[in-house]
Amino acid sequence: MTNQLIDSYGRRIEYIRLSVTDQCDLRCSYCLPKGFKDFQEPEDWLSYDEIERVIRIFSELGTRRVRLTGGEPLLRKDIVQLTRQLAALPGIDDLSLSTNATRLEKLAAPLKQAGISRINVSLDTLQEDRYKNITGGGKLDKTLKGLMAAKQAGFQPIKINMVLMKGVNDDEVEGMVEFCIEHNFTLRFIETMPMGDTGRDASQQFINLLDIQNQLAKRYELIDSIMHGAGPARYMRIANTELRIGFITPMSQHFCETCNRLRLSADGTLYMCLGQDHHYELRPLLRAGISDDELKQHIIKAISLKPEKHEFNDKPQKLVRFMSMTGG
Ligand code: SAM
Secondary structure, X not given: OOOOOEOOOOOEOOEEEEEOOOOOOOOOOOOOXXXXXOOOOHHHOOOHHHHHHHHHHHHHHOOOEEEEEOOOHHHOOOHHHHHHHHHOOOOOOEEEEEEOOOOHHHHHHHHHHHOOOEEEEXXXXXXXXXXXXXXXXXXXXXXXXXXXXXXHXXXXXXXXXXXXXXXXXXXXXXXXXXXXHHHOOEEEEEOOOOOHHHHHHHHHHXXXXXXXXXXXXXXXXXXXXXXXXXXXXXXXXXXXXOOEEEEEOOOOOOOHHHOOEEEEOOOOEEEOOOOOOOEEEOHHHHHOOOOHHHHHHHHHHHHOOOOOOOOOOOOOOOOOOOHHHHOO
């Protein structure tokens, strides 16, 4: 089917990042403030049937890929049920998940069975104390058990997302490389983005990933590589290993011209860009009883609002939303 979702800059929208809750059980220093509790009310969230309907309409317009995210998606009750509903949609052929893995030990196998194919796990350190500090009290052991359960369940690939911060975890680059080689995970380094006050504070620890690439090139032979995925990472492979390393560089080398995604937040707001405020509220329309055809027209209209690019570098004060609100 032809994709009818083309924005004003000619970009095809092929990918929806679906936040199923803004709640999280961690308080990563660059994401949410310590002790933050000011989450949305669950009654404001779209129901699973509403989510399924919106995603079905997107798929009828040409979107093939959906990633469950949040907040922490595995905190939402009956997430396996939603996974089944989305996996059953004929137009969706790639259903993936971003998680902090704290609840993955029990959920990995049921999620795999329900139709999640690819999984990304946030893991910024392999040191217990440091993990506790960065995540505002998280337990590394629990996350690692979740990660190993995902490996056991047979997810392929499993990608580790590591936000690199100067003086915080940049001495673990090679340790994480070795860990990922050992477990056959893909490793992705991410630059900190100035989202909300937390993200802006973390910008003081910003590391340009080109420096990390140069550092790695002194120790390993890096070969340009490609990797199946819908996202913006540029990949290199380490010679004589299966390890692929992705560099996600929203700050030092943005990739807005190839942006193929939208974000649907838990309360049914479509966000056109991670770094801008352009949005379109679907929930009031859904609850007013609009038809599928009307919903399609609204979605097409929403896409025409997608801005050309984020302005993280030029206007770092601009974005007050935390990453967890939009759906990371
Ligand atoms: N809870 C899930 C997880 O941990 O993957 C999904 C949501 S989380 C917000 C998605 C990703 O956003 C994580 O990899 C996290 O590290 C990243 N993130 C959050 N705030 C960020 C920021 N200010 N800069 C860069 N990455 C950020």
